[in-house]
Amino acid sequence: MKNLKLLFYREIKGSFNLKGSYILSLAFFSISIILLPIGVGPNKGFISSIAPGLVWVSIILTSLLSLNNIFYEDFNDGTLDLFKIGPLSIVEICFIKALVHWISNFLPLIIVTPILSIFLNFPPNLLIYLIFSLILGTPSLSFIGILGSSLTLSLKQHNLLIPLIIFPFFIPILIFGSGAISSLMYIGFEDLFMRQVLILAGLSGLSIALCPFACSYILNVNYD
Amino acid sequence: MRKLNVSNLACYRSGNKIFSDISFDLNEGDVCLLSGSNGSGKTTLLRVLAGLIPISYGSIEYNNMNTLEDNFYILGHRLGIKEEVTPYEDLLFWSSIYNYKNFENVLKRVGLKNYKSLKCKYLSQGQKQRLAISRLLVSKKSIWLLDEPLSSLDKEGVSLLKELIDEHNKFGGIAVISSHNDFLKKYDFHINMDK
Numbered sequence: 343m344k345n346l347k348l349l350f351y352r353e354i355k356g357s358f359n360l361k362g363s364y365i366l367s368l369a370f371f372s373i374s375i376i377l378l379p380i381g382v383g384p385n386k387g388f389i390s391s392i393a394p395g396l397v398w399v400s401i402i403l404t405s406l407l408s409l410n411n412i413f414y415e416d417f418n419d420g421t422l423d424l425f426k427i428g429p430l431s432i433v434e435i436c437f438i439k440a441l442v443h444w445i446s447n448f449l450p451l452i453i454v455t456p457i458l459s460i461f462l463n464f465p466p467n468l469l470i471y472l473i474f475s476l477i478l479g480t481p482s483l484s485f486i487g488i489l490g491s492s493l494t495l496s497l498k499q500h501n502l503l504i505p506l507i508i509f510p511f512f513i514p515i516l517i518f519g520s521g522a523i524s525s526l527m528y529i530g531f532e533d534l535f536m537r538q539v540l541i542l543a544g545l546s547g548l549s550i551a552l553c554p555f556a557c558s559y560i561l562n563v564n565y566d
Numbered sequence: 567m568r569k570l571n572v573s574n575l576a577c578y579r580s581g582n583k584i585f586s587d588i589s590f591d592l593n594e595g596d597v598c599l600l601s602g603s604n605g606s607g608k609t610t611l612l613r614v615l616a617g618l619i620p621i622s623y624g625s626i627e628y629n630n631m632n633t634l635e636d637n638f639y640i641l642g643h644r645l646g647i648k649e650e651v652t653p654y655e656d657l658l659f660w661s662s663i664y665n666y667k668n669f670e671n672v673l674k675r676v677g678l679k680n681y682k683s684l685k686c687k688y689l690s691q692g693q694k695q696r697l698a699i700s701r702l703l704v705s706k707k708s709i710w711l712l713d714e715p716l717s718s719l720d721k722e723g724v725s726l727l728k729e730l731i732d733e734h735n736k737f738g739g740i741a742v743i744s745s746h747n748d749f750l751k752k753y754d755f756h757i758n759m760d761k
Binding site: 344345348349352355356359416418419420421422423424426427428429430565566 | 651
């Protein structure tokens with residue numbers, strides 16, 4: 343446990359340094375949320391109606407920017423070698439990597455979402471539900487993301503391949519994430535919202551429980 | 567008595583033979599020197615020994631176990647040094663991971679005491695190599711796998727490394743070292759990877 347904490351603090355510090363991908367993620371997400379309504383047009387009602395989808399699509403597209411860096415830098419500079427021969431298990435390393443990716447890349451996006459939602463004319467009374475769905479749904483993006491990152495570790499075209507590999511796995515998260523909020527906006531049916539949010543939580547729970555093991559296996563057979 | 571037995575080890579990558587029929591037995595306190603031209607498979611052999619590359623054929627046994635388990639440390643070409651951390655922070659992390667207490671003495675020993683607060687991006691390549699050597703010391707492992715450990719080291723650094731290897735062997739450690747340089751006057755086993 344002590345070693346896990348040490349690794350966690352080291353990774354967090356590394357992620358939030360000036361070179362951290364979180365700045366790029368934050369900038370990309372903000373720009374896309376600001377630009378999308380401009381592109382769609384001045385119809386406030388229409389923008390508001392597609393806002394949940396826009397937020398979720400922007401979040402998913404933003405995640406693609408940072409997923410390729412989860413293991414790549416450590417692999418290139420030899421840190422991953424040191425981790426592999428060290429006392430921490432690869433499963434633990436994969437878990438911490440995904441967790442830190444979520445904290446450094448998705449948490450800032452979730453924090454700025456209430457401010458950016460103004461540009462989408464998003465109903466303020468539903469904001470808490472949107473944040474709730476993002477908190478429950480986005481961990482699965484990081485934990486599924488480490489699979490793509492580890493699969494393409496030694497490939498030159500990893501930037502291109504990661505989105506192709508993990509894109510199908512993101513579709514259910516997008517459907518239930520935006521669907522949950524839309525069901526509240528259009529039907530006002532909290533029960534339907536809760537059901538979809540529970541599925542999101544289930545997907546996150548499943549990916550948190552399984553992906554570090556799958557990632558560890560991939561890193562053992564695909565490490566050359 | 568610690569014993570490392572390597573028999574008929576071979577490694578193939580994408581169907582191409584990197585090396586084959588490598589066998590040696592090392593007892594505690596032994597040093598094995600790997601020599602050979604570029605591309606002869608020295609680095610690959612060390613990475614196979616470390617378990618970073620799978621064995622194609624043959625076996626590695628340490629104390630009659632089929633694995634080196636947690637008994638080794640590899641110092642390779644890629645040092646795993648992050649530019650934004652200081653040598654102090656880096657060694658603090660690794661010494662905590664390996665439960666090593668007096669890491670500041672290690673920093674002093676490798677000549678980085680005066681640079682401990684400088685970000686690693688400002689260190690010379692030789693200083694980075696010294697930092698990597700300091701991790702070797704805090705790992706407290708009985709088998710050292712050193713891949714071209716002299717790269718970028720000055721004369722003082724080379725004699726320090728020799729001294730550390732001598733100490734390691736004196737206390738029963740095993741070292742497998744690849745080098746183009748004949749800095750080791752004495753070794754117990756020599757493998758020429760070109761043959």
